[in-house]
Amino acid sequence: MFGGCSAKMNNDQLNETIIFSFEVFLGLDNLTLMHSQRVQKLALFLGKTMKLTSDELNALGVGALLHDVGKQYIPQEILQKHTPLSPSDWDSIHKHPIHGWAYANRVGLNDNVKNIILNHHLWYNGEGGYPRTDSLVTPGPLTQITSVADVFDATLDDRLYRPGLPLRSVVSYLEEQSGSQFSPDVVKTLFDHLSKALQIIGK
Ligand SMILES: [Fe+2]
Numbered sequence: 001m002f003g004g005c006s007a008k009m010n011n012d013q014l015n016e017t018i019i020f021s022f023e024v025f026l027g028l029d030n031l032t033l034m035h036s037q038r039v040q041k042l043a044l045f046l047g048k049t050m051k052l053t054s055d056e057l058n059a060l061g062v063g064a065l066l067h068d069v070g071k072q073y074i075p076q077e078i079l080q081k082h083t084p085l086s087p088s089d090w091d092s093i094h095k096h097p098i099h100g101w102a103y104a105n106r107v108g109l110n111d112n113v114k115n116i117i118l119n120h121h122l123w124y125n126g127e128g129g130y131p132r133t134d135s136l137v138t139p140g141p142l143t144q145i146t147s148v149a150d151v152f153d154a155t156l157d158d159r160l161y162r163p164g165l166p167l168r169s170v171v172s173y174l175e176e177q178s179g180s181q182f183s184p185d186v187v188k189t190l191f192d193h194l195s196k197a198l199q200i201i202g203k
């Protein structure tokens with residue numbers, strides 16, 4: 001479905017990714033790790049349903065698993081807060097895509113994976129989210145899928161600073177933001193398979 005995606009990983013790249021993943025597992029808190037695994041499973045389901053190629057699915061699987069890898073650089077006292085986060089806490093958290101991109105770049109992950117990590121909080125239309133730049137950047141299709149899977153899981157999930165939202169609120173939010181924050185194609189695919197998606201993330 002999504003043409004022009006050169007994501008094929010050779011064995012060396014795959015080995016590097018596995019070693020990298022061990023580093024990630026040691027550096028990330030348990031809540032982020034469990035969230036990342038659910039986002040990977042859901043993103044791969046959406047990607048398969050949308051008939052991505054095997055190369056695209058390879059990049060999506062790695063990128064979705066590692067999308068929040070930059071959170072290992074956010075102080076634990078912020079990630080473990082049980083009270084609402086302050087503006088400066090959010091400033092710190094909003095840097096995680098850039099931290100993650102820098103780490104992925106250092107260990108040599110490919111551009112498709114790095115783009116997922118860097119842009120998973122950027123809006124589909126490029127007009128909101130983060131990180132923003134002077135020029136308009138719109139996330140690619142693999143990032144669009146990761147973004148929907150990420151928000152779907154994160155909003156339903158209990159966080160230390162707030163309980164999970166009810167399903168109807170999450171569905172309304174995705175509906176309202178379809179075409180601006182989220183890809184309409186990805187949202188429609190999720191809604192067409194909502195029961196299966198909930199099962200995949202254990203809800
Ligand atoms: Fe994130």
Ligand SMILES: [Fe+2]
Binds near residue numbers: 035039067068150154
């Ligand atoms: Fe996330």
